[in-house]
Amino acid sequence: MGVAGPKAGGPARRLLVGRDQELDRLFGMVDQIATRGGALVVRGEAGIGKSALLAAAGERARERGAAVVTTTGTQSEARLAFGGLHQLLLPFLDRVGHRPDPQRKALDVAFGATEGDAPDLFLIGLATLGVITEREAQAPLLLVVEDAHWLDRSSAEVLAFVARRLEMEPVILLFAVRDGVPSALDEAGLPDLTLVGLDADASRTLIDVNETGLSEDLKRRILAEAAGNPLALIELPAAAVDLDLTRGWEPLPLTARLEATFATRLAGLDADVRALVLLAALHDGNLAELNQAAEELLGGRLGAGYWAVVAAAGLGTLDDGEFRFRHPLIRSAVYQAATGEQRRSAHRALARTLAGNPDRAVWHRAAAAPGPVEEIASALVAAADRATDRGGLDIAFAALERAAGLSADPRLRALRLARAGNLANQLGRSAEAVRLLRAALQIGRLPAHEAAMAAFDLETLTRAWSGASTIRRFARIAEDFADRGDGRRALEALGAVSVRAYWDQLDDKTRRHVSVFVERLAVPADDPQRLAALGLIDPIRRGPEVIARVARMSQAGLPGPDESMAVGRAAMAVWADNLALPFLRSAVAGYRADGRLARLAQCLMYEAWADVNCGAVRNAITSADEAARLAGEVGQVRFGRAASLAHAIAVAELREEETADHLITDAEGALVPMGASPQLSLISFARGRAALAADRPAEAYHHLARIYDPADASHQPYVCGWALxxxxxxxxxxxxDLDLVRGLLTEWEGIAVATGAPHLEVQVAYAGALLADDETAERRFQAAMTSRTAGWPFYTARTQLAYGGWLRRRRRGAESRTPLREAARVFDALGLLCFADRARRELRASGERARRRVPAAWAELSPQELQIAQLAAEGLSNRDIGERLYLSHRTVSTHLHRLFPKLGITSRAQLRDALRPPDGS
Incomplete structure (x- = not known):
C-alpha cells in the first residue's frame, strides 16, 4: 500500500490509495471500540498492504482515545513456546500476579518464570483474557499482531481463544497473516478480511504519485507485472534499471521478482555488511545479540557504521535497540542470496552468542549441522521436554521431528518420529501425524508396545480401523504388560481402544476374551479405568458388575476429573445414565478448574447425552451447546457434532424444529465425510426423536428402526438400548411393525433382567405397557408408574401420559385426568414442552378445560444465556461465572443485562423464581 497526497477523511486515511472499503470496515470496528470489541484477521499476499491497513487502524484508535499495543511475529522466534504471547503481554505483565492462582501459575510456567506441571493451553488463554480485559486503566485497547503467521502455534491458539471472547469487551485484536504460510489462525473461525490487488486506476495513481519520470511503455509493463500489488507498484519502478525492466524480463512469480528487487540492494554492500544483514535475517532484531554474533562471525571486524549503511540502503530501520527489516520479503531476499555455508556459519555464530539460552541456541546449532549429530539431536529432545513442561506441544513436536532428522541411530530416529507423530496427533495435525508415524513404523526398530500404539494411531487417522484384529493386538500387548506385573500399563493399552470397541460391531468371542483379561488384571476391582474398560468392551456381560460397583462409589472419593469421567463413561456404557451424571458433573467441574478444555468438551458431550436419556433437556441444552463450542476451539469435530445431536433432541422438545433440523444436518454433513459410520446411529436417533417431538410418529419409526436393522449403516447394537x-x-x-417391535422388546427385556441396567428397566416397563393387550395393560401401566420408573421422572410422566390416553380411549375420562395432569406438570418441570402439549391435548379430549401452557420464560434464552442465568441464580458472582465459562466478568455482566428483560425481571434476586418451572415444580 503506497503513499499518496492528503485525502479527505482524516490523517489515518490520507496515505492509502484504493482501500476505502477495507478502511471503512476497520474504522467501523475501531469507532465502536468503547462499547463493542472483536477480532479480525487481515489476509493477503506479501506486499498487498496488510501492515499499512493495520497502521491506519492503530492511528484511528489513538484518535479515539484507545491504547494501542503492537507485536510482530518473527520466524526465528516461532520455535519458542509462548514467545509471541509473551511479547504482546509485556506491557501488562504486572497484572499477571493479580490473576487467580491457577491462572497465574499457568502463565508463569508458560513464560518460564517458574517450574510446574504443564499448564493447559486454555487455562493460559483464560489468564490472558483476564490480563487484557481487567486492566486498572479501562481505556479501550487495540492489540495488533503483525506477521501473525510466524507466531508459535501455542501463542496463536491462545490469542485465537481470547479473540473469540472479546465481543463484549472494549478490546479489539487485529492479525495480519500472509497467504500461503500455514498458521493456527487459518482454522480459528475468526472473521477475516482478504486483501486483493488494487484496481487499474488505483495502481496507476500509486505509480504516478511515487515515480513521475517513467515512460508510458514502462508503466504498462510494471502495471502488468505488479498485478495491483502496492509494494511492487512502489519498488519495481525504483528498480527498473537495475532489473533491466526497460528491455523486458523473464516471467517470474511476483514474490520472486520483489525478492530480486531487494537483492539488488545487497550486491553493492561490503561483504562484512552483507554478513551482518544475514545474521539479522536468521535472528530476531535484538541489536546487542546481533552485534555479539557479528563479532563472533567477523572476528572483531564489526565496523561502527555498518548498521547505518544497512539503513541507508533501505533494507531496514534501527529503533529502540532493535533492527527491523522494512518488509519481510527483504529478510527472505537476504536469506536466498546467501550460500549454504554462509548460512551455516551465521547460525554457528548465533548459537555461540545464545549459549546461555539453550532453547534458542539449539535451533541455530541444528541449522548449522551438516548432517546427523547425536549431541545436537539429544539437545533438541531436551528442548522438546522443556517445551512440553511449559505446555508448548507444538514446539516439542517440531523439536522432536528435527531431532529425528539429526539421529544416526535408526532406533532413536524411529522413537523420535513416533513421539513427534503422537504430538502432532494431539495437536490435531492429522496429515503430519500420519507422515511421521508411517516413517517411524517403516524404520522397523520401535519396541513392540510403541509400534502398536503408533499403528493404532495410524489406523484411526487413516480410517483403516480393522476392528477385532486391532483389539486383539492390543490385548496381546496388554497381556505382555500384565505378565511383567504392570497392570496399570496394561489398562492404558486397552484404554486406547475401548471406546472404539464399544462403537464397533466386534464379534462376541473377542469381547469375551478381552473382558476376561481385564477382569483378571492386578488392579483394584473398583479402579475407574478398569470399570470403563469392562463397560465399554463388553457392556452386556459386564454390566451387572459395573452397575453394582458404580452404585457404591462416590465422586468425592476419586482423585481427579479423569477418574470421575471414567466412572461416568462406564455407567453410561451399561445404560445407567442416572448413575453416570453425578460423576460426569464432578469431572466437568474438575476440568473447568484445571482449564483442560479438550477434556471438558468431551465430558460435557457425555453429560449432555446422559441428560437427554434422563429427560433433563434444559441441562442438556446448556451442556451440549458449550461442548460443541469448545470442541470447535480444540479441533474435536466428532465430539462437537455428537454434542450437537444431543442438542438437537433437546431443542426439538421445545418445538424448535428448524433449529433441531439444522443441528442434525450440520452434524451429518461433518461426520459422514469423515467416515464416522458408528455415529450414524446417533443421527438416526436424533432424527427419530425430533420427529416424535413434532408428532410425526411414522417418520420417527422409520428413523429409529434403522438403528435396529443389522443390514443398515445406522445399526449400532448398544444405541438400541437408548432408543427402545x-x-x-x-x-x-x-x-x-408391531411384531418386529415385540420381538425386540423381548430381547431387551432379557438384557434388562440380566444386567439390572436402570435405563433399560424403565424403558422395557414403559414399552411393555404400551404393547400389552387389554387384559394386562392396566396392571402393567400401574406397575411401571410405581416401581421401575422411580427416580426417572421423564419415564414416570411418559407412562402417566400413555396410561391417561389409554383410559380416555376406553371412555374412562374422569379417571384419565389425574395421571394426565401429573404428566403435564412433570413435563413442564423438565422443560419437555412437546410432551407437555400432548398431555394437555389429552386432557382437553377427556373433557377437562386444560389451560394452555404459558411459554417458559427460560425457553427464550440462548443456551449460553440460560447457563449464565442458572449459575447466577445459584449465587455465583460474575467473576466466578466467568472463570467457569472462560469469559470475562464484563461479558457475563452484559449477558445478564440482556437476559433480564427476556425473563421479565430487573435483578439477580429474581432469577431463581424466573427459572422455576410452573406450579413451583
Missing part, C-alpha cells in the same frame, strides 16, 4: 421406548412409542402411534 421411543421406537415402541413411534410404532404404536405410527403404524410401525
Amino acid at each position: 421406548a421411543d421406537l415402541v412409542d413411534a410404532a404404536v402411534r405410527g403404524d410401525g
Whole structure:
C-alpha cells in the first residue's frame, strides 16, 4: 500500500490509495471500540498492504482515545513456546500476579518464570483474557499482531481463544497473516478480511504519485507485472534499471521478482555488511545479540557504521535497540542470496552468542549441522521436554521431528518420529501425524508396545480401523504388560481402544476374551479405568458388575476429573445414565478448574447425552451447546457434532424444529465425510426423536428402526438400548411393525433382567405397557408408574401420559385426568414442552378445560444465556461465572443485562423464581 497526497477523511486515511472499503470496515470496528470489541484477521499476499491497513487502524484508535499495543511475529522466534504471547503481554505483565492462582501459575510456567506441571493451553488463554480485559486503566485497547503467521502455534491458539471472547469487551485484536504460510489462525473461525490487488486506476495513481519520470511503455509493463500489488507498484519502478525492466524480463512469480528487487540492494554492500544483514535475517532484531554474533562471525571486524549503511540502503530501520527489516520479503531476499555455508556459519555464530539460552541456541546449532549429530539431536529432545513442561506441544513436536532428522541411530530416529507423530496427533495435525508415524513404523526398530500404539494411531487417522484384529493386538500387548506385573500399563493399552470397541460391531468371542483379561488384571476391582474398560468392551456381560460397583462409589472419593469421567463413561456404557451424571458433573467441574478444555468438551458431550436419556433437556441444552463450542476451539469435530445431536433432541422438545433440523444436518454433513459410520446411529436417533417431538410418529419409526436393522449403516447394537421406548412409542402411534417391535422388546427385556441396567428397566416397563393387550395393560401401566420408573421422572410422566390416553380411549375420562395432569406438570418441570402439549391435548379430549401452557420464560434464552442465568441464580458472582465459562466478568455482566428483560425481571434476586418451572415444580 503506497503513499499518496492528503485525502479527505482524516490523517489515518490520507496515505492509502484504493482501500476505502477495507478502511471503512476497520474504522467501523475501531469507532465502536468503547462499547463493542472483536477480532479480525487481515489476509493477503506479501506486499498487498496488510501492515499499512493495520497502521491506519492503530492511528484511528489513538484518535479515539484507545491504547494501542503492537507485536510482530518473527520466524526465528516461532520455535519458542509462548514467545509471541509473551511479547504482546509485556506491557501488562504486572497484572499477571493479580490473576487467580491457577491462572497465574499457568502463565508463569508458560513464560518460564517458574517450574510446574504443564499448564493447559486454555487455562493460559483464560489468564490472558483476564490480563487484557481487567486492566486498572479501562481505556479501550487495540492489540495488533503483525506477521501473525510466524507466531508459535501455542501463542496463536491462545490469542485465537481470547479473540473469540472479546465481543463484549472494549478490546479489539487485529492479525495480519500472509497467504500461503500455514498458521493456527487459518482454522480459528475468526472473521477475516482478504486483501486483493488494487484496481487499474488505483495502481496507476500509486505509480504516478511515487515515480513521475517513467515512460508510458514502462508503466504498462510494471502495471502488468505488479498485478495491483502496492509494494511492487512502489519498488519495481525504483528498480527498473537495475532489473533491466526497460528491455523486458523473464516471467517470474511476483514474490520472486520483489525478492530480486531487494537483492539488488545487497550486491553493492561490503561483504562484512552483507554478513551482518544475514545474521539479522536468521535472528530476531535484538541489536546487542546481533552485534555479539557479528563479532563472533567477523572476528572483531564489526565496523561502527555498518548498521547505518544497512539503513541507508533501505533494507531496514534501527529503533529502540532493535533492527527491523522494512518488509519481510527483504529478510527472505537476504536469506536466498546467501550460500549454504554462509548460512551455516551465521547460525554457528548465533548459537555461540545464545549459549546461555539453550532453547534458542539449539535451533541455530541444528541449522548449522551438516548432517546427523547425536549431541545436537539429544539437545533438541531436551528442548522438546522443556517445551512440553511449559505446555508448548507444538514446539516439542517440531523439536522432536528435527531431532529425528539429526539421529544416526535408526532406533532413536524411529522413537523420535513416533513421539513427534503422537504430538502432532494431539495437536490435531492429522496429515503430519500420519507422515511421521508411517516413517517411524517403516524404520522397523520401535519396541513392540510403541509400534502398536503408533499403528493404532495410524489406523484411526487413516480410517483403516480393522476392528477385532486391532483389539486383539492390543490385548496381546496388554497381556505382555500384565505378565511383567504392570497392570496399570496394561489398562492404558486397552484404554486406547475401548471406546472404539464399544462403537464397533466386534464379534462376541473377542469381547469375551478381552473382558476376561481385564477382569483378571492386578488392579483394584473398583479402579475407574478398569470399570470403563469392562463397560465399554463388553457392556452386556459386564454390566451387572459395573452397575453394582458404580452404585457404591462416590465422586468425592476419586482423585481427579479423569477418574470421575471414567466412572461416568462406564455407567453410561451399561445404560445407567442416572448413575453416570453425578460423576460426569464432578469431572466437568474438575476440568473447568484445571482449564483442560479438550477434556471438558468431551465430558460435557457425555453429560449432555446422559441428560437427554434422563429427560433433563434444559441441562442438556446448556451442556451440549458449550461442548460443541469448545470442541470447535480444540479441533474435536466428532465430539462437537455428537454434542450437537444431543442438542438437537433437546431443542426439538421445545418445538424448535428448524433449529433441531439444522443441528442434525450440520452434524451429518461433518461426520459422514469423515467416515464416522458408528455415529450414524446417533443421527438416526436424533432424527427419530425430533420427529416424535413434532408428532410425526411414522417418520420417527422409520428413523429409529434403522438403528435396529443389522443390514443398515445406522445399526449400532448398544444405541438400541437408548432408543427402545421411543421406537415402541413411534410404532404404536405410527403404524410401525408391531411384531418386529415385540420381538425386540423381548430381547431387551432379557438384557434388562440380566444386567439390572436402570435405563433399560424403565424403558422395557414403559414399552411393555404400551404393547400389552387389554387384559394386562392396566396392571402393567400401574406397575411401571410405581416401581421401575422411580427416580426417572421423564419415564414416570411418559407412562402417566400413555396410561391417561389409554383410559380416555376406553371412555374412562374422569379417571384419565389425574395421571394426565401429573404428566403435564412433570413435563413442564423438565422443560419437555412437546410432551407437555400432548398431555394437555389429552386432557382437553377427556373433557377437562386444560389451560394452555404459558411459554417458559427460560425457553427464550440462548443456551449460553440460560447457563449464565442458572449459575447466577445459584449465587455465583460474575467473576466466578466467568472463570467457569472462560469469559470475562464484563461479558457475563452484559449477558445478564440482556437476559433480564427476556425473563421479565430487573435483578439477580429474581432469577431463581424466573427459572422455576410452573406450579413451583
